[in-house]
Amino acid sequence: MAESPKPKRADGQITGLAGELFVAAELLKRGLQTSVTFGNAKAIDLLAYNSSTDRTFAVQVKALRSRNFFLISHLKVVASHVYVFVLLNKPGQAVQYFVVPGSDLVSSPERFAKWFLDPKMPGIQPKTFEQLGYENAWGIFDSAT
Template sequence: MNLDKTQIGLAGEYYVLAQLTARGYIATLTLGNTKGIDILVTNQEINKFFKVEVKTTTNPHKIEKLFSDKPAFHWTMSKKHEDIKDSNLIYCFVLIENAGIMPKFYLVPSLAVAEYVKWQHEHWISTRPGVMKETSMRKFRIEMDDPNNYLDNWEIFK
């Protein structure tokens, strides 16, 4: 796939919007007008609103022995994600492997993302004391075998 970063991001958002709509949720794109929120979702059955931040990658899995011996997908995050702990915010990590194949959707509560992003950065820095300089870049990883059952976790909106 030869898409630029903006196209990849938009494709992910539209895929997620389609999945939410097909599941009966009322969902709308914010189109960049709401910082840190890509999609607003309403579950009318329980009268609850959710915010969704979509992170999309086309990167294949890889093994990063520092974190696990298991292959994992990863998405780029930033330091700010360590502090975002909103019970109504859901991250949808989208993996687009090929335009002809339905992407994979990993839905994760913001608290789990914040805890992991903080932990992974501290772990990364601790393995190289005095060598690594502080940076705002972070990563969120999901192992291919998905031990947390984030794959297609659409029930998170109920």
């Protein structure tokens, strides 16, 4: 009996780029000048500038196609960056955004559950961001400091 073929796995680069473009669109919609930094070995994903506060933001985007862990190590978080975790969901379903200052991730990593501190496969679940109030927390881009 022949084995049925495995379902095709989504391309991680496509997922990542989709997340970056969704975040860029949201920032542009909110009036921030936004640039996508294309490339394989980039230090940041987006640059956003709020002309009303004269503030520039380095933005890191982490994207998932469906609910799972956002893989991220607390040891690699940069306090001065803003992290936007994107849950793309299925076509026809709304995209979910969790906007988290890097300083929050650095200053109290234990708040983001034990898995964020896991040495082998660190990550954060979307429900943790929901419980902590980071869903659609775009206000960080309006702050002057």
